Amino acid sequence: xxxxxxxxxxxxxxxxxxxFDRAHALKASRKRKEVVKTLEGRHxxxxxxxxxTRTHLSFEAAMYQLGGTVSTITAGSxxxxxxETIEDTARVISGYADCIMFRTFGDDRLTAFAKASRVPVxxxxxxxxxxxxxxxxxxxxxxxxxSVKGKTIAFVGDCASNMGLSFVEATGIFGFNLRxxxxxxxxxxAAVLAAAGARVHVTADAVEAVRGAxxxxxxxxxxxxxxxxxxxxxKDLHDYQLNEALLAKANKGAIVLHCLPAHRGEEITDGVVxxxxxxxxxxxxxxxxxxxxxxxxxxxx
Ligand code: CP
Ligand code: NVA
Numbered sequence: 470x471x472x473x474x475x476x477x478x479x480x481x482x483x484x485x486x487x488x489f490d491r492a493h494a495l496k497a498s499r500k501r502k503e504v505v506k507t508l509e510g511r512h513x514x515x516x517x518x519x520x521x522t523r524t525h526l527s528f529e530a531a532m533y534q535l536g537g538t539v540s541t542i543t544a545g546s547x548x549x550x551x552x553e554t555i556e557d558t559a560r561v562i563s564g565y566a567d568c569i570m571f572r573t574f575g576d577d578r579l580t581a582f583a584k585a586s587r588v589p590v591x592x593x594x595x596x597x598x599x600x601x602x603x604x605x606x607x608x609x610x611x612x613x614x615x616s617v618k619g620k621t622i623a624f625v626g627d628c629a630s631n632m633g634l635s636f637v638e639a640t641g642i643f644g645f646n647l648r649x650x651x652x653x654x655x656x657x658x659a660a661v662l663a664a665a666g667a668r669v670h671v672t673a674d675a676v677e678a679v680r681g682a683x684x685x686x687x688x689x690x691x692x693x694x695x696x697x698x699x700x701x702x703x704k705d706l707h708d709y710q711l712n713e714a715l716l717a718k719a720n721k722g723a724i725v726l727h728c729l730p731a732h733r734g735e736e737i738t739d740g741v742v743x744x745x746x747x748x749x750x751x752x753x754x755x756x757x758x759x760x761x762x763x764x765x766x767x768x769x770x
Pocket of ligand 1: 520521522523524525594602728729730
């Protein structure tokens, strides 16, 4: 039976441990310029219904470096734009590929696509989550600070974004504490928070969220697909910018994550992105190492 990777809950903590160990080994091999060809003869297809830089290039680099091949389509350049259904698209690609990555809008599209696919499907970002990014973020935290278990992560800004939602989901699996700093209207749904339990604390006070944090995270205020709300979001989230003054309230030695792209001067300042506490460039690179390990797990079993 194929196993998809649509949400973080699709893997156990033990499986993430194995994934992270393999990603560390693959990263070390890459740094030593060793060639690892575990996916020779295998093919990955990437399907994008939204823009991408990191997800596109890190999956391509991961697959090619492991000896496999990749094809990429966007909704606009494919028959999806002319009305071919998601299910038919998935059925056809299943005949060419050993694994498919899909970036889309609603989670109903993602699950319909995965159901119709005969090969494993990876969520490359949907409205409900960004699991490959959060897995990479936690890998990056452990690389810098050691085990994430018991650590405190603060997320400020749009806590109802796919990034915010996946961080909430991750708390139960990885055992860290999450402090969300956001105004009303930007909180994850009540049912999501209730399911996460006491590990997640929500406050409208950004300073309270960040105080005592080992890791401080933010995300764009306007996610892809929300562009018409941009002006309102800038106004509503103005007091939640991750700037030097806010970061100073976190623990000494705290690191900063941002999945990127950053909208410098909006949700984060230049001084924070480019500052000594920023881990964002390692975070972006680590997408490739973690996804290599994930592709091996999904394709080789
Ligand atoms: N972080 C991330 O997924 O970036 P892209 O939108 O560039 O893929
Ligand atoms: N929340 C952002 C993440 C981009 C990687 C978006 O969905 O646009």
